[in-house]
Each structure stands twice: as structure tokens, then as C-alpha cells.
Amino acid sequence: MTDPHVTDPRRATPRADAVLADPRLQEAARRLGTAAVKRVVATTLDRCRAGEIAPGDVVPQAVADLPRHATALRRVVNATGVVVHTNLGRAPLSAAAVEALGVVAGTTDVELDLATGRRARRGRSAMAALAAAVPDAGAVHVVNNGAAALALVTCALASGREIVVARGELVEIGDGFRIPELLESLGARLREVGTTNRVRLADYAAAVGERTAFVLKVHPSNFVVSGFTSSVAISELASLPVPVVADIGSGLLTPHPRLPDEPSAASALRAGADLVTASGDKLLGGPQCGLMLGRADLVEALRRHPFARALRVDKLTLAALEATLTGPPAPVVTALSTSPAVLLERAEAVAARLSPTVDAAAVPSRAAVGGGGAPEVALPSAAVSLPAHLAGPLRLDPDQPVMGRVERGRLLLDLIAVPAEDDALLVDAVLRVASHRDLPDPA
Numbered sequence: 001m002t003d004p005h006v007t008d009p010r011r012a013t014p015r016a017d018a019v020l021a022d023p024r025l026q027e028a029a030r031r032l033g034t035a036a037v038k039r040v041v042a043t044t045l046d047r048c049r050a051g052e053i054a055p056g057d058v059v060p061q062a063v064a065d066l067p068r069h070a071t072a073l074r075r076v077v078n079a080t081g082v083v084v085h086t087n088l089g090r091a092p093l094s095a096a097a098v099e100a101l102g103v104v105a106g107t108t109d110v111e112l113d114l115a116t117g118r119r120a121r122r123g124r125s126a127m128a129a130l131a132a133a134v135p136d137a138g139a140v141h142v143v144n145n146g147a148a149a150l151a152l153v154t155c156a157l158a159s160g161r162e163i164v165v166a167r168g169e170l171v172e173i174g175d176g177f178r179i180p181e182l183l184e185s186l187g188a189r190l191r192e193v194g195t196t197n198r199v200r201l202a203d204y205a206a207a208v209g210e211r212t213a214f215v216l217k218v219h220p221s222n223f224v225v226s227g228f229t230s231s232v233a234i235s236e237l238a239s240l241p242v243p244v245v246a247d248i249g250s251g252l253l254t255p256h257p258r259l260p261d262e263p264s265a266a267s268a269l270r271a272g273a274d275l276v277t278a279s280g281d282k283l284l285g286g287p288q289c290g291l292m293l294g295r296a297d298l299v300e301a302l303r304r305h306p307f308a309r310a311l312r313v314d315k316l317t318l319a320a321l322e323a324t325l326t327g328p329p330a331p332v333v334t335a336l337s338t339s340p341a342v343l344l345e346r347a348e349a350v351a352a353r354l355s356p357t358v359d360a361a362a363v364p365s366r367a368a369v370g371g372g373g374a375p376e377v378a379l380p381s382a383a384v385s386l387p388a389h390l391a392g393p394l395r396l397d398p399d400q401p402v403m404g405r406v407e408r409g410r411l412l413l414d415l416i417a418v419p420a421e422d423d424a425l426l427v428d429a430v431l432r433v434a435s436h437r438d439l440p441d442p443a
Contacts, residue, residue: 096327238272285330
């Protein structure tokens with residue numbers, strides 16, 4: 001009769017403390033945290049007790065199953081052709097901004113004057129960089145996102161008062177959030193003027209009264225109304241006897257030649273806007289934040305309002321924003337300026353490396369700005385065309401997820417938002433997933 005103590009794998013399963021004492025797991029605990037390593041080890045030991053893993057393989061298997069980082073978020077190659085992809089974190093940071101994050105990750109002089117040892121204005125160097133980037137602004141301030149910037153303006157200037165806004169500019173900004181609901185939740189009353197498709201200066205003038213806090217001009221950056229339409233320019237609204245607040249949305253600081261219809265902070269201020277609000281993680285190419293630029297007295301009133309404290313940005317955001325403004329062009333800026341011919345040349349090189357193994361070809365493509373900006377602007381680009389059945393495996397690749405788009409039965413890996421140095425990652429990922437024999441039948 002066989003001795004059950006010899007054949008039962010539970011008897012041979014190593015003790016948890018013995019497994020955790022392995023130097024590789026000790027090093028992982030210092031890098032990832034003890035709790036994370038213990039969870040992996042516990043799962044591996046359970047598999048050993050169930051007979052799925054040999055006792056001698058417990059440590060190697062636990063090491064192989066460790067997460068690569070302390071965060072579950074994954075780096076994804078954005079080959080969708082959408083330059084500012086909200087689901088992928090919007091603007092990727094520049095190398096200078098990433099380096100700045102490492103500099104300020106520890107203790108830093110974010111709110112301290114080292115010369116005097118006394119408290120100083122928070123993020124003063126980032127504010128100075130933003131002011132230098134838009135000289136038309138009398139003062140600047142930064143909060144944690146674009147909606148927060150508009151919320152602070154409303155709370156500080158219009159609580160219990162009226163905001164005059166065109167009906168066609170009462171937009172939904174994504175995920176079900178709507179500008180009118182945001183403003184009304186802060187105690188403001190909306191005075192809507194015009195119709196969905198047409199509004200005139202006389203409509204605004206008739207609505208402005210003693211209870212008017214400001215006129216709001218919202219750029220409908222994620223949709224276009226065409227046909228029998230009319231709107232009122234900021235330069236005309238500036239003739240009204242109340243402040244004009246322009247929410248330009250996408251964060252373009254100065255005009256861009258490829259986006260002629262996208263408003264910029266500089267052009268809005270020159271046209272007569274008293275305040276401009278915008279996002280920092282779209283066309284500016286920086287971290288998520290809300291920018292406020294305009295008249296010095298109004299910006300100071302916003303900065304000193306009690307609600308501003310709840311919207312304050314941290315040192316990481318301030319450092320990344322400053323580096324974005326003062327450093328080399330951010331990836332979004334580079335993507336918008338890259339020649340389609342250069343992109344096609346890169347696509348041909350990638351396809352040439354793949355074609356011996358995969359049905360790959362370089363094709364012209366049409367990319368988009370994304371992030372709620374320039375909705376009708378098609379950006380000439382180039383892509384690597386692959387069999388559509390590779391889309392899912394590439395998204396799930398454990399080494400380097402790649403997100404493309406399926407169009408007309410083909411997977412397109414658009415290169416406009418892919419840094420040239422990541423072309424090798426694309427090649428490796430495609431070859432890796434294409435080599436798996438358990439992929440779905442393309443037929």
C-alpha cells in the first residue's frame with residue numbers, strides 16, 4: 001500500500017516563511033511591498049497544495065508571477081491614431097516632465113523660500129512659467145482640472161448670481177458631466193440666450209442686468225454644429241458691461257497652424273476675455289490640471305477664495321507643468337507637427353520587419369486630435385495594417401500592451417502618437433502575439 005504521506009503534495013509544500021526568505025522575493029518585497037509579495041506567495045503555495053506546481057518550483061513560479069510595478073496600471077502604446085486619448089490618460093508627459101517628477105518626489109521647496117527659510121507662494125516657478133508662456137495674461141493660477149477651473153470661477157464670482165450663456169454652448173464634457181449642471185450645483189443661475197443654432201450680441205445685451213456675474217463663452221470642442229448657425233465672438237462680447245469668461249477647453253496657449261479653428265488662451269485674451277479657463281493635459285501636453293489666466297484682480301480673487309484650497313494641485317503636477325512649459329516640445333506637440341511623409345517612412349520600416357512573419361503593410365491613415373479638441377480636423381498620418389484578429393492579443397500582451405483600431409476588417413497601428421523610439425516595441429509585440437498558436441482563426 002502506498003504511503004499517503006509520500007504522495008500527498010500538501011506534505012511536501014514548503015513553508016511560507018521559507019519561501020519568503022528567498023533573496024529574490026526579499027528584494028521584491030523592498031520594491032513592491034511585503035503585502036504584495038505575500039499575496040503572490042500565498043497563491044503559489046495554494047497551487048502547490050492542489051498539485052498544480054511541484055514543491056521545487058514554488059519559488060521560481062512566485063518570482064515569475066510577481067507584478068512588475070507597485071501599481072496595477074500598465075503602460076500602453078497608443079497606436080489608435082487619437083493623439084490625446086482620454087481613456088489612455090490624455091497627454092503623455094515629456095521626458096523633461098517625467099524627470100521633474102523624480103526630482104520633486106521627495107521633500108522639496110514647493111512652498112518654501114530657501115534664501116529666507118520662510119514660507120513662499122506655492123508653485124511660484126510653475127506660475128512664472130505659465131505667465132511667461134502667455135504674456136497677455138495679467139495673472140495666472142492652476143487647479144486640479146479644467147472643470148475645477150470653471151467651478152472655481154463660478155463659485156468665486158457667480159454664487160447666487162446669474163451667468164449669461166448661449167444655449168448652443170451648454171455642452172456635455174464627457175462621462176455624463178454637463179456644464180450647466182456643474183455651474184448650477186455651485187449656486188449660480190444660468191440665463192440662457194439665443195437658440196441651439198443661433199445667437200446674436202443683442203441676445204446677450206438684453207439678458208445682462210444687475211444680477212449678472214459674467215458672460216460665459218464655451219468652446220464646443222467635442223462637437224460641431226454646421227449649417228444655419230451664428231455665434232458671437234469674444235471681441236463682440238467684450239463690449240458688454242460685465243466680465244467675459246472664455247472656457248476654451250483644450251488648453252492651446254497660442255494659435256496652432258494645423259488647428260486654425262481651435263481657440264487659444266492668447267487669442268482669447270487679446271480679443272477681450274477677462275478670464276480664460278482650459279485643461280493642461282490636452283493640447284498643451286502637460287499633466288492633468290486646470291489653467292486660469294486673465295485679469296490680475298480676478299485671478300487673485302480666485303486664488304484667495306476658500307474653495308481654491310479644495311482644488312489645489314500637488315507638487316508633482318506643478319513640477320510636470322513647469323517642465324512642460326519650459327522644456328523641449330511635449331509628445332502631443334511633436335505628434336501634431338510630424339510630417340505624414342516621415343510617418344509613412346516609419347510605417348514602411350515597421351512593416352518590412354514584420355512582413356516575413358505577418359501579413360503587414362504600410363498604409364496612409366487619418367488621425368484625430370482627440371481629448372475633446374478639433375473634432376472635425378483629420379490629421380494626415382500613416383499606419384501599419386495587420387490582420388484584425390491581432391487586435392485583442394496585442395491589447396492583452398503581458399509584456400507591452402498595444403492599442404490600435406480596427407477599420408474595414410484590418411487592424412491599423414497608427415504611428416502619429418507613437419514616439420519613433422517605440423517602433424521596436426511595436427515590432428516585438430506583434431511578433432510575440434503572432435507566434436502564439438492559440439490565436440483565433442482569422443477566417
